[in-house]
Amino acid sequence: MKRLAIILGLAVMAAGSLLLVTRPTGLPADILPAHPADISNGERLFHAGGCASCHGSTDSGSEFPILGGGLAMDTPFGIFHVPNISPHGGSGIGGWSTLDFVNAMHLGVSPDGRHYYPAFPYTSYTRMGFEDLMDLKAYLDTLPASDRRNDAHELKFPWNIRAGIGLWKLLNLDAAAVVSVPPQDSVLIRGRYLVEGPGHCGECHTPRNWTGGLDYSRWLAGAPSPEGEGKVPNITPSEKGLAGWSQGDIEYYLASGFTPDFDTVGSSMVEVQKNMAMLPAEDRAAIAAYLKAIPPL
């Protein structure tokens, strides 16, 4: 009996200290470099990240994206309601400092010190540079404000316990690059940055392990669709993937939405391709070069 009490006590202490170690903490205020914001670079990253595809208001017909959120994502964990990230003071992120924004993107931590669920793909955004994040925040601030109030997520037990995300981050949040490329190859480095970071391609094209984190041994090798039906294709340069696509084919697909066989882009990739088409051609070329250079799986 006494032994059981000791074991239970130790277990509680272990769980407590793990939660303490993994509690949400932001970056120190002096970590951001002195950097005048470049709004056009922010816009470029906005398209690379496809922010509007998830956060865009479903009713928006305006010239500029209105990021009022509202999309409901029905997943095996429950329903996530995509939040308002427009620069509205009360409903959106208008009241956020640049550091608040960097903490959200780099660490998945909210201004009021809570963990975000990784449905928000900060596991990829964590690879973005601070200066790019500062530019992106400056661009978001130029967009129209929406007063749409956020809805609470409707998650099943145990995923409704936010503190548990800290443990999940310990296993799955890592800013290190996935694929190594020659340090002098600026095109591959750019392509890697766009794919592994803002583009967050791996979030759908890479399968997940039992913890819900990405299985990096199967990087971009295709996965079940997170929307429940069908499969997200393998985009590594193997026979099961893009071996039959030239680099030019990939660039043309991202720009136009047409496969080498002149079928049109489908499914969730429709929105992604529209974002990719907004990038400068050199970025699409860099993405294509990277996809031809990664390990074929």
Next chain:
Amino acid sequence: MLKVSLSIFLSTVFMASVAVAGSDPILERQELMEDTRDAAKVIGGMLKEEQPFDAAAAMAALETWKKTATQAGELFPEGSDSGHDTEAKATIWTDRDGFNAKLNEFSTQVDAAIAANPDSLEALNAAAGPVFKACKGCHEGYRVEKQD
């Protein structure tokens, strides 16, 4: 005699099956889409600079698209929503006006491309771009997603 009647029987069966194939709107529109895609490959091959620019071949491909624009509307009658692995989405029949608007957009852009009579790669790019966009525009709402 038996041989003759058998051959008559077989040829009748054969002709009947041809007639059925010819009058099945699903098979007809699938063939039309194949031709449309082949024409897209001709023009796309030039735009991707895999093939040299050829004004006559480009115009022939545009004329194929014109055929699509003219014929496609009649190949989606009520009741042709299943069979032959059709990728036609139910929205074609529940939102016929929307579907027709997309087809009209395609038709308008094809006519404009033919009228432009593209004589250079740049001109072809400018003429074909809106047509490609119209292809996608219709597939997005009115074609089912392939699950593979």
